[in-house]
Amino acid sequence: MPLPVPVLPEGVDPAWLPPAAFRAIGGRRTLIRGSASLVETVHGEVAEACRRFGGRVERDGPDGGAYDLVLALGAGGLGDEGFSCVREGGTTTVTASGGRGLLYGLFHVVRLGADAFRGERAREIHRPALALRMLDHWDNVAVHPVMGQVERGYAGGSLFWDDGRARGDLERVRAYGRLLAACGINAVAVNNVNVHATEARLLTDRIGEVAEIAGALRPYGIRTHLSVSFAAPVVLGRLSTADPLDGAVRDWWAQVTRRVYEAIPDFGGYVVKADSEGQPGPFAYGRSHADGANLLAAALEPFGGTVHWRAFVYDHHQDWRDRTTDRARAAHDHFVPLDGEFAANAVLQVKHGPMDFQAREPVSPLIGAVPRTRLAVELQATQEYTGQQRHVCWLGPMWSEVLRFRPASGATVGETARGGLVAVSNAGADPFWTGHPLAQANLYTFGRLAWRPDAGPREVLGEWIALTFPGAPARLSEGLHAVLDGSWRTYEKYTAPLGVGFMVQPGHHYGPSVDGYEYSPWGTYHFADRDGVGVDRSVARGTGYAGQYGKPWSELYESPGTCPDELLLFFHHVPYGHVLKSGKTVIQHIYDTHFEGVEEVAEASRVWTGLADLVEPGRHARVAELYEEQLRCAREWRDQINSYFFRKSGVPDARGRRIH
Ligand code: GCV
Numbered sequence: 227m228p229l230p231v232p233v234l235p236e237g238v239d240p241a242w243l244p245p246a247a248f249r250a251i252g253g254r255r256t257l258i259r260g261s262a263s264l265v266e267t268v269h270g271e272v273a274e275a276c277r278r279f280g281g282r283v284e285r286d287g288p289d290g291g292a293y294d295l296v297l298a299l300g301a302g303g304l305g306d307e308g309f310s311c312v313r314e315g316g317t318t319t320v321t322a323s324g325g326r327g328l329l330y331g332l333f334h335v336v337r338l339g340a341d342a343f344r345g346e347r348a349r350e351i352h353r354p355a356l357a358l359r360m361l362d363h364w365d366n367v368a369v370h371p372v373m374g375q376v377e378r379g380y381a382g383g384s385l386f387w388d389d390g391r392a393r394g395d396l397e398r399v400r401a402y403g404r405l406l407a408a409c410g411i412n413a414v415a416v417n418n419v420n421v422h423a424t425e426a427r428l429l430t431d432r433i434g435e436v437a438e439i440a441g442a443l444r445p446y447g448i449r450t451h452l453s454v455s456f457a458a459p460v461v462l463g464r465l466s467t468a469d470p471l472d473g474a475v476r477d478w479w480a481q482v483t484r485r486v487y488e489a490i491p492d493f494g495g496y497v498v499k500a501d502s503e504g505q506p507g508p509f510a511y512g513r514s515h516a517d518g519a520n521l522l523a524a525a526l527e528p529f530g531g532t533v534h535w536r537a538f539v540y541d542h543h544q545d546w547r548d549r550t551t552d553r554a555r556a557a558h559d560h561f562v563p564l565d566g567e568f569a570a571n572a573v574l575q576v577k578h579g580p581m582d583f584q585a586r587e588p589v590s591p592l593i594g595a596v597p598r599t600r601l602a603v604e605l606q607a608t609q610e611y612t613g614q615q616r617h618v619c620w621l622g623p624m625w626s627e628v629l630r631f632r633p634a635s636g637a638t639v640g641e642t643a644r645g646g647l648v649a650v651s652n653a654g655a656d657p658f659w660t661g662h663p664l665a666q667a668n669l670y671t672f673g674r675l676a677w678r679p680d681a682g683p684r685e686v687l688g689e690w691i692a693l694t695f696p697g698a699p700a701r702l703s704e705g706l707h708a709v710l711d712g713s714w715r716t717y718e719k720y721t722a723p724l725g726v727g728f729m730v731q732p733g734h735h736y737g738p739s740v741d742g743y744e745y746s747p748w749g750t751y752h753f754a755d756r757d758g759v760g761v762d763r764s765v766a767r768g769t770g771y772a773g774q775y776g777k778p779w780s781e782l783y784e785s786p787g788t789c790p791d792e793l794l795l796f797f798h799h800v801p802y803g804h805v806l807k808s809g810k811t812v813i814q815h816i817y818d819t820h821f822e823g824v825e826e827v828a829e830a831s832r833v834w835t836g837l838a839d840l841v842e843p844g845r846h847a848r849v850a851e852l853y854e855e856q857l858r859c860a861r862e863w864r865d866q867i868n869s870y871f872f873r874k875s876g877v878p879d880a881r882g883r884r885i886h
Pocket of ligand 1: 364377419420499503538582
């Protein structure tokens with residue numbers, strides 16, 4: 227039986243799957259062949275396209291019929307997720323070995339649109355470069371008094387949890403799964419890595435609710451994962467210890483995990499934040515993080531599950547006076563000595579930068595430094611530090627730079643992420659899914675880059691535009707490129723300069739506060755004084771962080787003369803008069819970029835205004851309104867940063883502009 231396409235609740239935006247995106251598939255004669263549960267999903271999609279746009283879909287018909295499109299299971303060797311696509315003699319044929327592959331093949335045809343049915347197409351084989359393409363939701367089941375329902379969520383409440391339990395009506399979750407499948411995502415962790423008391427119970431007596439969500443996501447090829455507390459044996463099991471080497475603890479995890487698989491046979495595994503920002507972990511028992519991860523890996527192993535163990539372990543009670551402790555060093559210091567000790571089904575999940583999802587950071591030196599460990603790279607689609615989905619900040623170019631970076635090991639980050647690519651989701655119950663309608667582009671881009679980390683981000687953005695705005699005239703797609711393509715660099719220009727990071731308001735992290743974290747315990751300092759600014763992380767004079775990289779990066783980052791401009795203040799404390807490779811002094815660069823950043827936002831807002839006749843009014847108005855806020859906030863950043871550095875340095879702007 228074809229699985230009906232999810233019906234979106236009234237007023238919810240179809241994002242990159244508006245019905246019109248399927249126009250080219252409707253009006254054709256389609257054959258679907260093979261049986262597997264996801265084939266029914268494919269059948270449902272095609273049947274819906276035919277219902278809207280005409281055409282016919284047949285199941286398991288004979289070869290040789292005059293079909294426009296054949297979607298067939300059968301070919302071996304393509305893996306569960308790969309597919310081939312060819313057009314010969316007037317028939318476009320997608321073949322796959324597994325149901326997921328067939329579904330991805332269908333969405334490939336949707337992306338091709340009418341081109342899929344023109345002329346001849348040589349056979350192409352498509353396979354994801356990374357087996358795991360995952361979203362982590364930082365969703366709380368209950369509304370947390372400080373963090374709200376979704377920690378660092380800027381898109382309304384949770385898609386999964388409402389009123390203290392799993393949503394009764396999971397049609398929206400099905401629709402979410404469909405959107406994710408259409409960009410290649412195949413795994414979702416459904417709760418916050420900060421596991422509070424209510425959420426801890428999802429593992430045991432509330433696993434049924436997780437199973438309901440898993441049931442809604444499954445038809446779109448998405449496996450469900452759960453964040454768990456390392457202290458669960460104590461908190462839930464009433465054991466006196468959570469020591470990973472204790473036999474009773476191991477038995478407890480084994481039994482609980484068996485019950486999880488009884489409820490969710492295709493369960494993906496656990497995500498763990500341990501010994502991090504107050505979460506419990508193995509350090510309390512004098513054990514290593516490999517001991518901790520391997521405990522859960524052993525419980526999951528009989529069922530084919532994986533533990534994603536986060537490497538975000540650092541001292542968040544640092545004394546700001548202590549110049550020897552460097553938060554940036556922490557992940558490498560903790561985990562490199564453990565390389566080779568993790569079980570095969572334990573994945574070390576590493577944030578892409580050494581600090582915390584700033585607008586500019588170097589690539590984490592841990593990536594490429596643990597060759598005997600399966601590593602997943604974590605990105606942040608939710609824009610905690612990049613405008614909180616009130617600012618347009620398309621992160622495709624940043625992620626692409628990260629994924630193409632070659633650590634000393636020689637392979638790119640994308641190739642090194644054998645354990646997968648993960649993003650903290652930016653989606654929620656907001657009618658546009660992502661708060662800012664243009665932030666949908668980040669979610670889509672993440673999925674496509676996880677499928678193919680070497681894809682050109684601009685090309686991916688073009689796909690998103692073509693799907694989201696079917697039949698968009700050139701003026702609309704050019705306008706969307708104009709406001710999105712450079713938006714990350716614009717954001718970088720008006721916020722913290724030259725890689726130094728933070729300077730945000732403490733707690734919620736929105737808007738400027740240059741010294742907001744300067745005397746805090748969080749290890750996020752800029753050290754500005756009257757002479758200069760930046761953190762000396764050199765080996766010769768500083769914290770030694772630059773030495774955590776292999777060559778050539780360790781040498782390049784070591785000296786201000788060779789360090790890339792955009793990371794200069796991350797690696798060095800330099801005088802305001804230091805001349806950058808661009809030929810400007812640091813202080814003049816700060817002034818210029820902050821004036822430019824605001825002008826670029828104003829220009830993007832003007833471009834958007836000019837698209838009013840081409841964009842549906844509700845969407846246009848929402849973005850226009852958010853541009854007003856972005857412009858206000860960018861001016862605030864400009865004036866606070868420029869005034870701060872003018873007051874510290876006493877150096878006037880060479881161009882005589884007003885600095886407050
Ligand atoms: C879920 C940062 C965020 C926290 C988040 C943490 C993490 O510190 O501000 O909200 O916690 O990262 O990644 O675990």
